Amino acid sequence: MHTVAVLALDGVVPSDLATPLDLFGRTSLLDGQPAYRTLVCSPRATVTAGRGLFTLRAPHRLDALAGADTIVLPGLEDPLAPVPAAVLDALRAAAAQGTRIASICVGAFTLAATGLLDGCRATTHWLGTAELARRHPEIDVDPNVLYVDNGQFLTSAGAAAGLDLCIHVVRRDHGAAVAAGAARTAVMAPERDGGQAQFIVHxxxxxxxxxxxxxxxxxxxxxxxxxxxxxxxxxxxxxxxxxxxxxxxxxxxxxxxxxxxxxxxxxxxxxxxxxxxxxxxxxxxxxxxxxxxxxxxxxxxxxxxxxxxxxxxx
Missing domain, CATH: 1.10.10.60 (Homeodomain-like)
Structure with a gap:
C-alpha cells in the first residue's frame, strides 16, 4: 500500500495538516480497499499548532520519512522560520531515494529550504509568491496556478488548492475514477479550471x-x-x-x-x-x-x- 507521511513542525497550520490526512485517508480503490496509509511525522513527540492555541502529538519521528512513498509538507504559521537541519537532511535523503514530496500552501518555503526546488517551477499562496521568489531566485515561481507538478516535487497554492493537489496525486496514482470518488467524498470538483489568479483581487x-x-x-x-x-x-x-x-x-x-x-x-x-x-x-x-x-x-x-x-x- 502507498504510504503518505505528513510532516508536522512547530507552528503547523492545522487545516494544511488535516487536508492530506483526510483526503488520502478516505480514498478507496474501485474494489473498496483503502488506497493509502497515512502517517504523521515530526522531529519530536509534540508540536504547537493553531497559533499556539493547542499542541499535537505526532506518533512517528523523522526516520519514518524514509519508508514513505510520498511526503507532504503543510504550511507553517511563520513560513520564514528556520527549518531544523535534521528535517532538511531527512527530506534530502528521502528525495535521493526517489520519494515524492509535495507542499501545501506556504509549505513550499519548507521544501524550498532543502534546495530540491532549485531549477524547478513552483507555486505557493499568492500572498507569499513574491517573498518565495525573492528568497529563492533559482526557483521559477508561478503565482497564477493552483498547483505545479514537476514529477517528484509538487507544490500548491492556498489551502483549498491543497485539495486540488491531493486529488491530482490520486489521479496520477490510481486514475480518474478513483480520483473522482475521492473528490465526491470531499464534496469538491474533480478538477478546477483556472488558477489562483482569480483569487488575488476580490x-x-x-x-x-x-x-x-x-x-x-x-x-x-x-x-x-x-x-x-x-x-x-x-x-x-x-x-x-x-x-x-x-x-x-x-x-x-x-x-x-x-x-x-x-x-x-x-x-x-x-x-x-x-x-x-x-x-x-x-x-x-x-x-x-x-x-x-x-x-x-x-x-x-x-x-x-x-x-x-x-x-x-x-
Missing part, C-alpha cells in the same frame, strides 16, 4: 450579480450536445459579452473552455469503464470530430485517448 460583487453554479451544472449535464456560446448565454439569460465577463470573474476561464473540460472529464470516465471505440467516445461526449477530440485530449492530459485507456482502464 472586487465587490456587482449588484445584479448571481452565482453561475446553476449554469455550470446545466453545462455539465448537457455537454454532450453541440452547444454554442450563444446557446449557453441564452440559458444564462445573458448576452455573450456579459456571460464571458462573469464566467471569467467566477471561474477564471471561458464558457467554451469549461465546456471542453466537462467533455474531457466524461471521456476519461468512458475510456476507463467501457470498450467503446475512441470515435464513439468522442461522439458521446459532444465532440463532432474524433480528430478534434484527440487533439484536445492530448493538449489537456499530455497523452492520447488510447494510451490513457491502456494506462487506466480497470
Amino acid at each position: 472586487p465587490p460583487p456587482a449588484p445584479d450579480g448571481a452565482t453561475l453554479a446553476p449554469l455550470l451544472r446545466w453545462i455539465e449535464q448537457n455537454c454532450h450536445r453541440d452547444l454554442t456560446l450563444e446557446q449557453i448565454a441564452a440559458q444564462a439569460l445573458m448576452s455573450t459579452r456579459t456571460l464571458n465577463r462573469r464566467f471569467r470573474a467566477q471561474t477564471g476561464t471561458t464558457p467554451l473552455k469549461w465546456l471542453h473540460r466537462c467533455r474531457l472529464r466524461q471521456a476519461q470516465h468512458l475510456l476507463e469503464t467501457t470498450s467503446h471505440p475512441v470515435e464513439q467516445v468522442a461522439a458521446q461526449v459532444g465532440f463532432g470530430s474524433a480528430t478534434t477530440f484527440r487533439d484536445r485530449f492530448r493538449a489537456l492530459l499530455g497523452t492520447s485517448p488510447q494510451a490513457y485507456r491502456r494506462a487506466f482502464r480497470g
Whole structure:
C-alpha cells in the first residue's frame, strides 16, 4: 500500500495538516480497499499548532520519512522560520531515494529550504509568491496556478488548492475514477479550471450579480450536445459579452473552455469503464470530430485517448 507521511513542525497550520490526512485517508480503490496509509511525522513527540492555541502529538519521528512513498509538507504559521537541519537532511535523503514530496500552501518555503526546488517551477499562496521568489531566485515561481507538478516535487497554492493537489496525486496514482470518488467524498470538483489568479483581487460583487453554479451544472449535464456560446448565454439569460465577463470573474476561464473540460472529464470516465471505440467516445461526449477530440485530449492530459485507456482502464 502507498504510504503518505505528513510532516508536522512547530507552528503547523492545522487545516494544511488535516487536508492530506483526510483526503488520502478516505480514498478507496474501485474494489473498496483503502488506497493509502497515512502517517504523521515530526522531529519530536509534540508540536504547537493553531497559533499556539493547542499542541499535537505526532506518533512517528523523522526516520519514518524514509519508508514513505510520498511526503507532504503543510504550511507553517511563520513560513520564514528556520527549518531544523535534521528535517532538511531527512527530506534530502528521502528525495535521493526517489520519494515524492509535495507542499501545501506556504509549505513550499519548507521544501524550498532543502534546495530540491532549485531549477524547478513552483507555486505557493499568492500572498507569499513574491517573498518565495525573492528568497529563492533559482526557483521559477508561478503565482497564477493552483498547483505545479514537476514529477517528484509538487507544490500548491492556498489551502483549498491543497485539495486540488491531493486529488491530482490520486489521479496520477490510481486514475480518474478513483480520483473522482475521492473528490465526491470531499464534496469538491474533480478538477478546477483556472488558477489562483482569480483569487488575488476580490472586487465587490456587482449588484445584479448571481452565482453561475446553476449554469455550470446545466453545462455539465448537457455537454454532450453541440452547444454554442450563444446557446449557453441564452440559458444564462445573458448576452455573450456579459456571460464571458462573469464566467471569467467566477471561474477564471471561458464558457467554451469549461465546456471542453466537462467533455474531457466524461471521456476519461468512458475510456476507463467501457470498450467503446475512441470515435464513439468522442461522439458521446459532444465532440463532432474524433480528430478534434484527440487533439484536445492530448493538449489537456499530455497523452492520447488510447494510451490513457491502456494506462487506466480497470
